[in-house]
Amino acid sequence: MTPAAPVTPARLPTLLLLVCLMAFLAMPEAFSGLFAPLTRNGAAPIYTQAPLLFLTLNHLALVAAGTLAATIAAVGLAIATTRLAGLSFLPLARAVANIGQTFPPVAVLALTVPIFGFGPVPTLVALFLYGLLPIFETTLTGLTELAPEAREAATACGMTETQRLMKVELPLALPLILSGIRLSAVIALATATIGSTVAASTLGEVIISGLLTGNTAFVLQGGLVVAALAILLNEGFMLLEAIAARRAGRPSAKG
Amino acid sequence: MIDFDSVSRLYGDRPAVADVSLRVGTGEIAVIVGTSGSGKTTLLRMVNRLVEPSSGRILIGGRDNRTLPAHALRRGIGYAIQGHGLFPHRTVAENIATVPSLLGWDAKRISARVDELLSLFHLDPALFRDRMPHQLSGGQQQRIGVARALAAEPPVLLMDEPFGALDPIIREKAQEDLLAIQKAYGTTIILVTHDMDEALHLGTRIGVMDAGRLVQYDVPHAIVAAPATDFVRSLLGAGDRAFHLLSLSTVEEMIESGEAPGAAIPADMSMRAALSESLWSRREALPVAKDGRVIGRVTRAALERRGAGPQ
Ligand SMILES: Nc1ncnc2c1ncn2[C@@H]1O[C@H](COP(=O)(O)OP(=O)(O)O)[C@@H](O)[C@H]1O
Numbered sequence: 001m002t003p004a005a006p007v008t009p010a011r012l013p014t015l016l017l018l019v020c021l022m023a024f025l026a027m028p029e030a031f032s033g034l035f036a037p038l039t040r041n042g043a044a045p046i047y048t049q050a051p052l053l054f055l056t057l058n059h060l061a062l063v064a065a066g067t068l069a070a071t072i073a074a075v076g077l078a079i080a081t082t083r084l085a086g087l088s089f090l091p092l093a094r095a096v097a098n099i100g101q102t103f104p105p106v107a108v109l110a111l112t113v114p115i116f117g118f119g120p121v122p123t124l125v126a127l128f129l130y131g132l133l134p135i136f137e138t139t140l141t142g143l144t145e146l147a148p149e150a151r152e153a154a155t156a157c158g159m160t161e162t163q164r165l166m167k168v169e170l171p172l173a174l175p176l177i178l179s180g181i182r183l184s185a186v187i188a189l190a191t192a193t194i195g196s197t198v199a200a201s202t203l204g205e206v207i208i209s210g211l212l213t214g215n216t217a218f219v220l221q222g223g224l225v226v227a228a229l230a231i232l233l234n235e236g237f238m239l240l241e242a243i244a245a246r247r248a249g250r251p252s253a254k255g
Numbered sequence: 256m257i258d259f260d261s262v263s264r265l266y267g268d269r270p271a272v273a274d275v276s277l278r279v280g281t282g283e284i285a286v287i288v289g290t291s292g293s294g295k296t297t298l299l300r301m302v303n304r305l306v307e308p309s310s311g312r313i314l315i316g317g318r319d320n321r322t323l324p325a326h327a328l329r330r331g332i333g334y335a336i337q338g339h340g341l342f343p344h345r346t347v348a349e350n351i352a353t354v355p356s357l358l359g360w361d362a363k364r365i366s367a368r369v370d371e372l373l374s375l376f377h378l379d380p381a382l383f384r385d386r387m388p389h390q391l392s393g394g395q396q397q398r399i400g401v402a403r404a405l406a407a408e409p410p411v412l413l414m415d416e417p418f419g420a421l422d423p424i425i426r427e428k429a430q431e432d433l434l435a436i437q438k439a440y441g442t443t444i445i446l447v448t449h450d451m452d453e454a455l456h457l458g459t460r461i462g463v464m465d466a467g468r469l470v471q472y473d474v475p476h477a478i479v480a481a482p483a484t485d486f487v488r489s490l491l492g493a494g495d496r497a498f499h500l501l502s503l504s505t506v507e508e509m510i511e512s513g514e515a516p517g518a519a520i521p522a523d524m525s526m527r528a529a530l531s532e533s534l535w536s537r538r539e540a541l542p543v544a545k546d547g548r549v550i551g552r553v554t555r556a557a558l559e560r561r562g563a564g565p566q
Pocket residue numbers: 266270271289290291292293294295296297298
């Protein structure tokens with residue numbers, strides 16, 4: 001019924017963006033001319049202390065690790081919440097997830113550096129805590145509010161709690177869970193830039209170096225790469241969500 | 256086969272079901288009828304323990320339904336509901352195969368059973384096996400819901416307003432299918448409805464619920480001829496009693512010998528339909544045919560006598 005069309009006209013700009021980003025990361029010097037007008041006193045237009053490609057991959061790795069950890073913890077917490085003692089556990093679980101969200105990432109860095117020292121770990125902790133809430137909330141909604149008739153039918157057919165979770169509830173909730181992961185990952189992408197203040201090697205390094213030396217070209221290229229990554233990540237997840245929604249028998253779900 | 260023994264269910268201090276005792280014999284269709292909120296669904300769901308009784312007990316085949324773990328009990332009891340509750344992420348075949356898979360049937364047996372059920376419900380297996388629920392019409396979804404409930408050949412089938420969402424023509428077809436299937440498998444069925452016509456048509460026995468109480472439980476004839484309370488009478492509809500009575504029997508049992516003009520009616524036509532035909536076609540008597548051969552006639556006078564109430 002619904003064609004699995006990966007390249008619709010709406011996706012064309014995304015593909016173009018991907019090509020531009022890859023070209024820029026592969027040979028940033030080729031774009032010197034573009035950034036030169038933003039520099040003063042003959043400063044370098046392209047950041048070269050570390051290869052931009054290396055910083056980008058590092059940045060993505062941190063985001064992936066933080067989001068993955070947040071996903072495991074938040075989905076686990078949501079499942080536990082729906083199983084344990086008829087949701088009486090919910091306020092506590094929600095409080096835990098909320099603290100992660102409301103505590104400013106900068107403060108998390110400041111508090112964790114004395115424990116873990118400078119490097120990627122404090123940033124990872126901040127990304128993890130910051131990623132919990134969206135995933136927790138969407139998973140909870142997906143597990144408790146979707147297709148109540150199908151969930152009851154699972155029980156009435158004689159599935160055990162675990163069978164119902166694995167065969168019905170999680171597959172049906174998957175599109176929603178993915179949307180939570182998407183939110184967390186996009187937030188993490190932005191949050192990871194501040195990790196470079198505590199010596200995590202991320203794209204934030206380019207921006208901060210630009211700030212310190214008054215080089216607008218650095219600030220802009222760091223910012224642009226992060227923004228492009230955010231858009232691409234968002235689009236990629238939307239595609240996954242649409243596929244998952246189709247698998248879950250909801251072909252009309254947006255995506 | 257199924258015994259309700261003084262079963263009550265309270266929500267807060269309000270009884271949804273109050274002290275209900277009834278027995279459903281093997282192979283019978285017990286239809287529970289009543290207005291909305293009278294406790295029909297609650298009563299039904301206590302059989303497969305989706306709801307636990309506050310007091311009393313339910314025996315299935317003589318055994319308390321709490322002796323087995325709930326999930327094991329439910330694998331032996333079919334359950335079909337109005338919203339059908341199909342798994343939207345599973346194909347038609349996977350939906351039907353749910354309980355057999357849980358019971359560990361081998362793949363060949365499951366696939367044969369799926370095809371058998373699809374054919375039974377007039378759905379071409381080759382065409383429907385791999386469809387997703389959202390690719391089916393409402394009537395088709397409803398049939399798959401019942402097929403899933405019957406897949407593991409449960410001795411007991413529970414149905415909660417299974418035909419409520421269907422349009423009248425499809426509903427009539429679904430009711431005929433149900434009667435045929437019940438005959439084929441000898442399944443014991445408890446069916447809940449708010450439609451007295453449906454109850455009279457399907458029920459071996461009819462239980463009437465009013466505000467949580469079972470006010471009458473009897474065969475259709477007795478319900479129509481002697482409603483126990485005003486509530487039962489009002490459910491029957493004041494103006495339709497004669498027609499209800501006539502709709503409960505076919506003309507076969509009142510065939511007499513003799514001639515009659517015009518086209519023959521089939522012997523399995525209800526007396527109600529025969530009376531209607533007699534009035535409409537202005538014939539005092541109608542020929543009756545069975546297996547394509549005219550075997551006698553029914554007269555309008557005899558039909559009128561069958562619709563008369565007690566003096
Ligand atoms: N889970 C529940 N919590 C509280 N009240 C309920 C619950 N389920 C049913 N009831 C109440 O019990 C009564 C009977 O409900 P139900 O069995 O669904 O009736 P029916 O199926 O005949 O419409 C209603 O008054 C309903 O509001």
